[in-house]
Amino acid sequence: xxxxxxxxxxxxxxxxxxxxxxxxxxxxxxxxxxxxxxxxxxxxxxxxxxxxxxxxxxxxxxxxxxxxxxxxxxxxxxxxxxxxxxxxxxxxxxxxxxxxxxxxxxxxxxxxxxxxxxxxxxxxxxxxxxxxxxxxxxxxxxxxxxxxxxxxxxxxxxxxxxxxxxxxxxxxxxxxxxxxxxxxxxxxxxxxx
Numbered sequence: 001x002x003x004x005x006x007x008x009x010x011x012x013x014x015x016x017x018x019x020x021x022x023x024x025x026x027x028x029x030x031x032x033x034x035x036x037x038x039x040x041x042x043x044x045x046x047x048x049x050x051x052x053x054x055x056x057x058x059x060x061x062x063x064x065x066x067x068x069x070x071x072x073x074x075x076x077x078x079x080x081x082x083x084x085x086x087x088x089x090x091x092x093x094x095x096x097x098x099x100x101x102x103x104x105x106x107x108x109x110x111x112x113x114x115x116x117x118x119x120x121x122x123x124x125x126x127x128x129x130x131x132x133x134x135x136x137x138x139x140x141x142x143x144x145x146x147x148x149x150x151x152x153x154x155x156x157x158x159x160x161x162x163x164x165x166x167x168x169x170x171x172x173x174x175x176x177x178x179x180x181x182x183x184x185x186x187x188x189x190x191x192x193x
Contacts, residue, residue, distance in 0.1 A: 027084065027102060032109035032187075035082040039118060039191035043079060045072070047121060047162035051140070054169045058132050065128055065177055070169055080189040083172070086146060093141035095149060103146060106187065107154030119160050119193055122147050123186040128168040128177030140165025146185055160193070 053072050070076075086103065087096040095103065109115060124143035126135040143163035150156040171182045 027105055029105050029108040029112070032082055032084075032106060033112055033114050036080050036109065036118075036120075036187060036189045037114045039080050039189045043075070043190045045075065045190065047164045050076075050121065050123075050164045050166075054136055054164075054166045057169050058136065058167075064132075065168070070166070073170065076170075076188060082187045083184050084187075085183065086142075086185045088142055088145070091138070093138070093145040095145055100149070100153075103149050104154060106146075107150050107156050110150070110156045110160075111154075115189075117160070117192055119190040120162070121186075121188040121190060122150075122161055122163050123170075123188060124163070124165045124167075125170060125172070125182060125184050125186065126167050127179060127182040128171065132168055136165055136167030136169070138165070139167045143185065 050072060053070050057070055084102055084106070086099040088094060088099075089096060110120070122143045124139035124141075124146070126139045128135070130138075140163065143165050147158070147161050147163040150161060151158040168177065168182065171177055172184065173179050173181050176182075
């Protein structure tokens, strides 16, 4: 069973939080659209700034687990977003074949008039197994792989998609840092360019 959830700091939608487990094949384009549409304003935050914040968090709080969430967590939590599990080969950025249907549904949603012309972060997250700097780089590569699949395979305009890796710096379940629920891809709507 593949899980997606819109809960906690990583998935707060304008004060609403919803959670649930749905098989990957039952995920619908409309669920993605409804979660992402309605960006209230353009946000002045770049992928480089977000990536830099994650690196600085590791440097400022070295060790196995970050004692603090990212300084930008509140800003991110206020944006329209959607979490989905996309599976990858172990220790790799290769998207597993069973996840291409999910990537296709994301592409279908991004091609609709409701979301066209808006800018999105594709954010990769890992669990806390392994070194934090390694997890940060792996999550960046996985976010980039999803972006590349959306652009090359599904023809989503690349100028609206920005890949960022946060590794384990924004755990969905901080009480269980090694839990699978922390491994996810997040789409965040930054509004119109």
